[in-house]
């Protein structure tokens with residue numbers, strides 16, 4: 354079965370009891386078991402496992418080519434669950450251009466879990482080779498990365514990690530399984546914030562961990578979820594499962610719209626640089642062409658006039674809403690440096706766009722009008 358067909362059918366099997374075509378939403382927190390504790394129906398307690406979530410996990414695993422998937426309450430819960438599942442002692446090597454929350458997790462929380470963190474430009478083989486050593490438990494990359502849209506070579510990172518007995522973890526939130534298949538390229542775990550494109554409607558939070566092999570690490574992550582309790586609600590599992598059905602169709606339109614927005618921005622005199630792997634001028638262009646089916650619906654750009662100009666453009670659009678997050682139907686614009694807390698890492702003149710599902714011409718006109726106001 355091809356990806357689009359898997360997205361519609363896996364986890365969406367008609368309910369054998371009622372014939373309902375749409376997956377039932379089971380809200381029960383508890384399930385009948387035998388007097389001796391035998392789980393006749395395969396479930397015990399909602400925090401451990403539940404039937405609606407099991408459907409979503411089957412679908413997510415099928416889309417990423419994974420042996421097993423786990424749903425967590427948020428993307429951050431997925432990230433922290435995985436990091437808490439690694440053996441204590443040793444270090445985790447992170448890609449430097451990283452989702453802000455994961456960076457804070459690495460710097461402030463990893464030591465509490467008995468691990469240290471270091472940061473590299475994973476695009477540089479020499480830097481990568483020096484950082485990933487025998488003490489390394491995992492190499493954590495994000496590609497394309499947030500917000501600079503850096504593209505990292507997944508297969509090369511898998512080799513660098515595996516040579517030292519470390520795991521490769523890929524945060525594939527921007528790409529989704531539609532645009533990129535990290536497990537086929539050698540990744541051991543794929544992480545997604547399902548809050549973004551997978552849910553797809555800006556109305557549900559969730560995180561997914563997709564494991565290449567159903568081994569000790571996946572079992573450990575299951576236990577962390579079960580005991581530390583970052584389980585998602587069945588309703589959220591149900592909403593994300595619904596989102597997956599249209600994911601390939603939505604991604605196609607996000608991508609087509611992004612291309613038109615990129616072309617308009619790249620031609621605009623007030624814009625100094627557009628960060629989008631689809632542009633031949635982008636450092637990761639050749640790699641993205643090899644590793645992804647399309648560079649995606651996310652991009653950032655910088656204004657030559659800097660911070661004040663960026664804030665003015667963000668305040669001047671009417672269709673692009675000024676808000677954080679990404680991957681919903683509506684287009685978003687965000688001045689990242691303003692939302693990154695005390696030590697922002699994004700360039701001051703940078704704006705990030707999540708290109709939505711409106712008509713591309715309306716989006717281009719909206720940006721052009723905001724840029725004309727400079």
Ligand SMILES: *Cc1c(COP(=O)(O)O)cnc(C)c1O
Nearest residue numbers: 427428429452499526546548559
């Ligand atoms: C949003 C995001 C996360 C965190 O996910 P939440 O669902 O917000 O907890 C992690 N990585 C990336 C790349 C993201 O965009």
